[in-house]
Amino acid sequence: MPAVAPLRLHAPSRRDAVVVDLPVVLAPMAGVTNAAYRQLCREQGAGLYVCEMITSRGLVVGDHKTHDMLQFDPGETTRSVQLYGVDADVMADAARILIRDFAVDHIDLNFGCPVPKVTRKGGGGVLPYKRDRLRSIVRETVRAADEFGVPVTIKTRIGIDAEHETFLDAGRIAEEEGAAAIALHGRTVQQAYSGEADWARIRELVDAVDIPVLGNGDIWEAEDALRMMDETGCAGVVIGRGCLGRPWLFGDLAAAFRGEELRLRPTLGEVGRMIIRHAELLVALSDERHGLTDLRKHMAWYFKGYPVGELRRRFAMVSTLDELRGLVDELDASAEFPVAELGTPRGRQGSPRGKVVLPYGWYDDTSGCDLDLADAEIGVSGG
Known part of the structure; x- marks a missing residue:
């Protein structure tokens, strides 16, 4: 495999606002990727390590638990936070607070949460079906962050289910509204974490947009990351469940991307x-x-x-x-x-849902700008 290029994240007004030498991103995971775990992973290898996801309303109203999650250790030279919300103006205000008050260098927007209590209210991974709503959120958040030259990326899924895919439109919207990159989890909301990730869809997205695409899903070993990048042409990988109980995976990834064969197999x-x-x-x-x-x-x-x-x-x-x-x-x-554990899934898996429960009339149109989705910010845990 040829040398892996750095991941370059541009803000509309500032090129190379964030440069990640090793194009590996630690996915934010609720209750896991706090400052301690991020430091532990960072001690093993390079990459971009994202803080636990926070909700925009919690941040804007000054919720103490939300603010307490925004802890960073001195070694985090690039402060990265995943932000979730359903209202464009609130998201923009939250972005300004993150940058102004917490010195955040990169903001990732979560549109991938598959949790039923969120999706049944129109949030998380089903929100991208409302294309106009998605566009408004991305546009206003990018504008707010760009006041400080900070890049914004988004994360999403293939779609709600096999009949209602949204990832290509989401990618085009992200690019048109100035997002620096898009990460795609190769599963639908209906699949949640079950089955296998469809890497072919990551390839489709790479071919459809000109901004960097990051691949996510079923990277259990460093070799999986190499294979994903080779098969899809993605600019980098997002590591989630694969590093649970295995922070040394980031050391393996660093070695693999340098072309080294050595892998850590700890006693x-x-x-x-x-x-x-x-x-x-x-x-x-x-x-x-x-x-x-x-x-x-x-x-x-x-x-x-x-x-x-x-x-x-x-x-x-x-x-x-x-x-x-x-x-x-x-x-x-x-x-x-x-060694029997090599390449095997870690963390939650479960079974696909029979049907994704949605707000009444969700499929009637793709706008959604006038909907009150505030309840969809309750109990969100990532995607």
């Missing part, structure tokens, strides 16, 4: 040390009690395929750093990496 002892490092970063972010509570959700991902036995239950209840270090000492440090 159980090395995984234990990674867990301790993760815990230390979480504690520094908040305190010991909250940090260790946050860490518990990661344990099943870290230990997937390893012979942990009854220690698994004890790790899932850990409450102090000393207790964690003691448990790590009890692991079989020499246990080898479970």
Whole structure:
């Protein structure tokens, strides 16, 4: 594979506003990609690491939980945040706040959330069906961010279902309204995280627009990223579930994009040390009690395929750093990496929905500018 080019994100008034030497993006994941996990991943390899998604209304009204999520460590030289909303004016105001008050360098707009309680109200991954509404949101957010020379990208899905695809129109709208790039998750809202991602649609989008296209879906190993870029021509990759419990994937990606064969296959002892490092970063972010509570959700991902036995239950209840270090000492440090896990899915998968529930008359037109979709900002968790 030829040398991989940097990802260059332009704002309308500022070329190369953000340049990512390694075109790899850590997808924002609710409850996962806080400042501690972003730092942990960044310590393994280069890329763009995106903060947990925040809602525009929460930011604009000064919600404390929303503001608390906007934490960055000193090493984050490029502050990237994913923003979700359904109202163009509120999104524009939120963009200004992110840049002015939190020194954010890049904003990504989420139009990919498949959560039923959001989509049934017209938000998330079904909003792009309302093309005029989508255009208004992208236009006003790009304009607001460009007051500071900050680039805006968008993330979306193939469409609502196989009969209602939106990704090509979304890509054209993004390009026409000044977005710097578009990321496509190769699944529909109906699929959620089930089945296989359709990389052929990423290729279609690459052929349809002139802005960079980032591919997302089913990148479990560095080789998957190389293959996606080769098959689709995408400018970069977005890594989501593939890095759960495997922050070293970013090191593998960096090596692969440099043409190196070396891949990290950590022993159980090395995984234990990674867990301790993760815990230390979480504690520094908040305190010991909250940090260790946050860490518990990661344990099943870290230990997937390893012979942990009854220690698994004890790790899932850990409450102090000393207790964690003691448990790590009890692991079989020499246990080898479970090669059978290579290339296998991680995180949530589930089954496709029978039908995506939508607001009454959703398919009647593709405008949607006059709809009140405020309730669609409740309980959003990404896409």
